[in-house]
Amino acid sequence: xxxxxxxxxxxxxxxxxxxxxxxxxxxxxxxxxVRLVMKALGRNTIVAMATGCMEIISSPLxxxxxxxxxxxxxxxxxxxxxxxxxxGMKVLMRKGKVPEKKINFVAMGGDGATADxxxxxxxxxxxxxxxMIYVCFDNEAYxxxxxxxxxxxxxxxxxxxxxxxxxxxxQRTQKKNLPQIAVAHNIPYVATACPSFPFDLMEKxxxxxxxxxxxxxxxxxxxxxxxxxxxxxSIRYGRLAVDTGVFPLYEVVDGKYRMTYxxxxxxxxxxxLKGQGRFRHLxxxxxxxxxxxxxxxxEKIISKCGxx
Amino acid sequence: xxxPMEEIKWQELEPGxxxxxxxxxxxxxxxxxxxxxxxxxxxxxxxxxxxxxxCPDAAIHQMPDGHFEANLTYCKGCGICARECPVGCITMVxxxxx
Amino acid sequence: MGVRKxxxxxxxxxxxxxxxxxxxxxxxxxxxxxxxxxxLSEIVANGELDAEFVxxxxxxxxxxxxxxxxxxxxxxxxxxxxxxxxxxSEIFIIASAMRLPVVMALAxxxxxxxxxxxxxxxxxMLVRDAGWIQVFIENGQEAYDHMPWAFRVAEDPDVLLPVxxxxxxxxxxxxxxxxxxxxDSVIKKYLPEFKYPIALxxxxxxxxxxxxxxxxxxxxxKARDNAVVNSYSTxxxxxxxxxxxxxxxxxxxxxxxxxxxxYCIVTMGSYGETAMEVVDMLREEGEKVGAVKIRLWxxxxxxxxxxxxLGKNHLVVIDRAISFGGPGGPVASELRSALxxxxxxxxxxxxxxxxxxxxxxxxxxxxxxxxxxxxxQRGEMEGYTLYxxxx
Numbered sequence: 001x002x003x004x005x006x007x008x009x010x011x012x013x014x015x016x017x018x019x020x021x022x023x024x025x026x027x028x029x030x031x032x033x034v035r036l037v038m039k040a041l042g043r044n045t046i047v048a049m050a051t052g053c054m055e056i057i058s059s060p061l062x063x064x065x066x067x068x069x070x071x072x073x074x075x076x077x078x079x080x081x082x083x084x085x086x087x088g089m090k091v092l093m094r095k096g097k098v099p100e101k102k103i104n105f106v107a108m109g110g111d112g113a114t115a116d117x118x119x120x121x122x123x124x125x126x127x128x129x130x131x132m133i134y135v136c137f138d139n140e141a142y143x144x145x146x147x148x149x150x151x152x153x154x155x156x157x158x159x160x161x162x163x164x165x166x167x168x169x170x171q172r173t174q175k176k177n178l179p180q181i182a183v184a185h186n187i188p189y190v191a192t193a194c195p196s197f198p199f200d201l202m203e204k205x206x207x208x209x210x211x212x213x214x215x216x217x218x219x220x221x222x223x224x225x226x227x228x229x230x231x232x233x234s235i236r237y238g239r240l241a242v243d244t245g246v247f248p249l250y251e252v253v254d255g256k257y258r259m260t261y262x263x264x265x266x267x268x269x270x271x272x273l274k275g276q277g278r279f280r281h282l283x284x285x286x287x288x289x290x291x292x293x294x295x296x297x298x299e300k301i302i303s304k305c306g307x308x
Numbered sequence: 309x310x311x312p313m314e315e316i317k318w319q320e321l322e323p324g325x326x327x328x329x330x331x332x333x334x335x336x337x338x339x340x341x342x343x344x345x346x347x348x349x350x351x352x353x354x355x356x357x358x359x360x361x362x363c364p365d366a367a368i369h370q371m372p373d374g375h376f377e378a379n380l381t382y383c384k385g386c387g388i389c390a391r392e393c394p395v396g397c398i399t400m401v402x403x404x405x406x
Numbered sequence: 407m408g409v410r411k412x413x414x415x416x417x418x419x420x421x422x423x424x425x426x427x428x429x430x431x432x433x434x435x436x437x438x439x440x441x442x443x444x445x446l447s448e449i450v451a452n453g454e455l456d457a458e459f460v461x462x463x464x465x466x467x468x469x470x471x472x473x474x475x476x477x478x479x480x481x482x483x484x485x486x487x488x489x490x491x492x493x494x495s496e497i498f499i500i501a502s503a504m505r506l507p508v509v510m511a512l513a514x515x516x517x518x519x520x521x522x523x524x525x526x527x528x529x530x531m532l533v534r535d536a537g538w539i540q541v542f543i544e545n546g547q548e549a550y551d552h553m554p555w556a557f558r559v560a561e562d563p564d565v566l567l568p569v570x571x572x573x574x575x576x577x578x579x580x581x582x583x584x585x586x587x588x589x590d591s592v593i594k595k596y597l598p599e600f601k602y603p604i605a606l607x608x609x610x611x612x613x614x615x616x617x618x619x620x621x622x623x624x625x626x627x628k629a630r631d632n633a634v635v636n637s638y639s640t641x642x643x644x645x646x647x648x649x650x651x652x653x654x655x656x657x658x659x660x661x662x663x664x665x666x667x668x669y670c671i672v673t674m675g676s677y678g679e680t681a682m683e684v685v686d687m688l689r690e691e692g693e694k695v696g697a698v699k700i701r702l703w704x705x706x707x708x709x710x711x712x713x714x715x716l717g718k719n720h721l722v723v724i725d726r727a728i729s730f731g732g733p734g735g736p737v738a739s740e741l742r743s744a745l746x747x748x749x750x751x752x753x754x755x756x757x758x759x760x761x762x763x764x765x766x767x768x769x770x771x772x773x774x775x776x777x778x779x780x781x782x783q784r785g786e787m788e789g790y791t792l793y794x795x796x797x
Contacts, residue, residue, distance in 0.1 A: 019331040019334050024364060027386035028386075032362065055617065059615075060616070062616075063333045064327040066613050068330075069612060069613075070612075070613045073504070076466070080462065087474075088458070088476070095429070103607075121463070121467050128462075198361055232386060232388050235392050318624075324503065326612050
């Protein structure tokens with residue numbers, strides 16, 4: 001279990017750094033993830049955000065949903081922009097031009113910004129070792145432009161550029177494994193998280209903030225619009241992704257893996273797929289194939305964590 | 309208060325059109341999007357705050373007696389709170405037609 | 407007052423940047439800019455300058471890092487050329503829109519394809535309309551002088567715009583020239599500390615780089631254009647102050663023996679020096695020729711330009727880039743447009759010359775002038791001529 005007791009929310013930061021009035025769709029778990037990430041980080045944070053849903057819905061002039069310093073430059077470069085903020089602030093403090101203070105430098109981007117267009121820039125920033133956090137909000141497609149596939153879209157999902165059809169299953173490729181790519185950079189902290197497990201998420205973000213050097217947090221962010229599920233079910237599907245092993249929750253601290261939440265027994269992947277409009281066309285044999293793949297990937301993570 | 313965008317003259321923009329009045333998105337009332345609203349049975353509410361924690365719009369607040377209510381100025385009516393309430397004390401009710 | 411050194415122009419640029427006590431340099435290697443950033447990284451590595459040198463993985467990231475750095479209020483420098491500029495152009499444009507005062511030494515080089523590493527102005531013309539302050543310089547001393555000047559202008563609270571100093575690749579960047587160095591104390595006096603009024607910091611949160619609906623986009627662009635146009639007065643003031651400190655004067659448009667000239671050669675960048683030599687040479691031969699040099703390209707100094715050329719008969723404009731399928735070289739097109747409705751406007755004869763480093767000597771300049779005269783006699787002054795083209 002996520003260390004989740006019904007009375008625990010009282011212990012959570014009350015202040016909102018990502019405020020009401022943002023224009024995310026109803027039931028947007030990505031907006032929730034941003035809200036929780038910001039609660040974990042607190043006010044001494046500078047955010048550089050990639051173009052995408054969260055940027056559009058939070059900053060239509062002359063309003064902003066942000067209560068912390070926030071910058072958006074373009075789609076692919078949040079990691080480079082935050083590199084500049086971090087390095088610039090570091091030298092200003094070193095030269096005594098700005099008083100010393102612990103500031104969290106956080107880049108945020110969707111899966112398109114992270115896995116596709118901004119992949120090189122993310123790699124560059126992680127390799128250079130900036131004291132920063134990169135948070136990827138993965139809703140598994142380009143939702144802002146109308147649900148086009150990304151390299152983070154899972155196999156079999158129907159999107160507007162990977163539509164299921166008579167001769168196509170939808171997305172033909174397997175989801176790119178971004179956390180593993182981050183791990184390959186030998187950075188001190190990598191984690192996966194999901195807002196359906198809010199305490200696990202906030203704990204990981206706090207850890208990422210307190211570790212010196214680059215940290216990468218990959219957050220599965222359910223999108224009711226793009227996944228074609230009822231708006232009330234965003235939290236439920238995030239939980240199902242974890243409970244079926246589709247999206248395991250783990251962290252990698254200095255190269256050491258640890259599952260942060262282990263379901264007693266994985267639920268069948270069909271529980272997660274059925275009910276989502278993007279997977280509605282899948283046949284039983286397709287689901288079997290996906291189950292085989294999920295098992296295989298889950299085993300890999302379990303073995304990296306040192307076995308069951 | 310931020311001026312309505314169609315009234316802002318170019319001379320009034322900050323350099324780079326930065327917004328200094330942080331968090332002023334609060335002036336935008338997303339509650340008008342709603343077709344269903346959450347109704348809390350205050351007697352059954354155990355004051356746990358799960359609804360508050362899971363609200364993507366930070367549109368739930370605690371009342372002086374400890375129970376939680378939706379802030380209808382912002383609540384978009386997604387129904388997450390009703391779905392996630394551990395004691396089932398929140399019901400989604402259709403907004404009445406004006 | 408200062409020390410005179412014989413030094414490669416790229417290195418003089420780096421040392422001027424270091425004297426400006428820059429906080430952050432982000433750069434990616436590309437010929438012919440490399441010596442500038444190599445030497446800066448060396449200066450930082452030797453502890454002679456306390457700055458962050460961010461060795462990025464692409465030019466796109468170089469400009470992105472510069473945006474982040476300027477946004478927190480750090481004095482920020484980068485340098486690039488050609489394909490590097492093309493790759494970073496997306497962010498180059500945004501930097502001015504967001505009023506991020508980055509300074510760039512742009513070692514001008516042709517754009518591919520065919521791939522070429524040599525000098526012309528096709529790279530900088532790509533970003534002509536990006537909202538940066540853009541100047542062209544002629545020699546090593548000017549390159550050195552324009553680094554403190556660029557920071558002085560970019561960071562002025564009345565300006566807050568990025569500045570690109572265009573330096574012809576190889577034919578200037580790689581020359582060894584005598585350069586008079588200015589003492590640090592003088593530069594410190596000239597260049598106040600950078601105080602960015604919209605810096606990102608938790609104590610003063612703000613949102614920058616927001617999204618605009620059609621109701622506001624036009625107003626945002628007007629504000630940006632106004633900032634570029636209004637930067638003129640600071641630009642000129644900063645040159646005047648530099649003149650007071652060093653005795654070297656710079657102007658938006660500069661003329662040479664142009665007062666009674668029947669034909670004026672118009673150039674930007676290092677060709678200005680060749681143009682002046684050709685003018686001297688032809689004056690000896692009895693020709694009434696002069697030179698007009700455009701130093702300030704953006705904001706375009708319309709009044710200075712009119713003052714320099716109205717009443718003259720002919721302008722022979724040397725462009726270093728082509729607008730394919732368009733009206734000719736970008737400089738000539740712009741000058742023709744500026745002169746269109748003016749009384750006493752000279753005729754413009756346009757040559758595109760020296761693409762990708764093809765040598766243009768004094769002799770070639772003379773040929774161009776002779777050719778221009780023939781064109782005028784034949785009344786064929788439209789379009790452009792690609793000078794030195796075979797076939």
